[in-house]
Amino acid sequence: MTETDAATARLLDRFLTELRALAPVAVWAHGSLAGGDYQEGRSDLDLIAVLEDPVPSGTVRELVRLHRRLRVDEPLAVKLHCSYLTPAGSVRLISKREALDLLPELGAPLDVVEDIRRRRYGDPAPHTDEWPARRAELTRGYLGPAIDGLVATYEGFTRA
Missing domain, CATH: 3.30.460.10 (Beta Polymerase, domain 2)
Incomplete structure (x- = not known):
């Protein structure tokens, strides 16, 4: 080991x-x-x-x-x-490939979904220097409101 x-x-x-x-x-x-x-x-x-x-x-x-x-x-x-x-x-559990097919229908940024699909199943070539910041911005814009709502829902439960 x-x-x-x-x-x-x-x-x-x-x-x-x-x-x-x-x-x-x-x-x-x-x-x-x-x-x-x-x-x-x-x-x-x-x-x-x-x-x-x-x-x-x-x-x-x-x-x-x-x-x-x-x-x-x-x-x-x-x-x-x-x-x-x-x-x-x-x-019903789905695979990552199936999830990537569904994410655009749920409003996920297409550029991010395609980047994940390319890196996971295709060409893992390096990205441009600007892409990580842009990807983070797109992802936060998509997930941010849902995360904020979830945190607000459980905020009283998670206090130590």
Whole structure:
């Protein structure tokens, strides 16, 4: 096991150990982590956790705290993406490719969607020096209002 493998294993072990206290019904990996082509530092750590329904507000608070704690002292935690589902919901998981097909219909900036598609499935050639700032601006413009609304909804739940 390399040092980077150890960092990924440490993060996942810590996450799952702390998540266990919230009694998830199931947890599994998907994406590159499950497919065997995970690359530390480049790939996301994609997980799905199924929680009992209804999810108590205390559980929501603990999940927020868990992710915050991990981000403080686990460098790879920024790559950890866990989707939380409940068995009551009728949910169909979709692939990243399917999501990229749907995002423009939801109002996502086409330039950003096409950039993601190109880098993930096509030519990972370098971008122009101006593109990262423009991409960030477009992405914030699209996601900002939704994030603000979500934060406002849960603001009372996430205070320590």
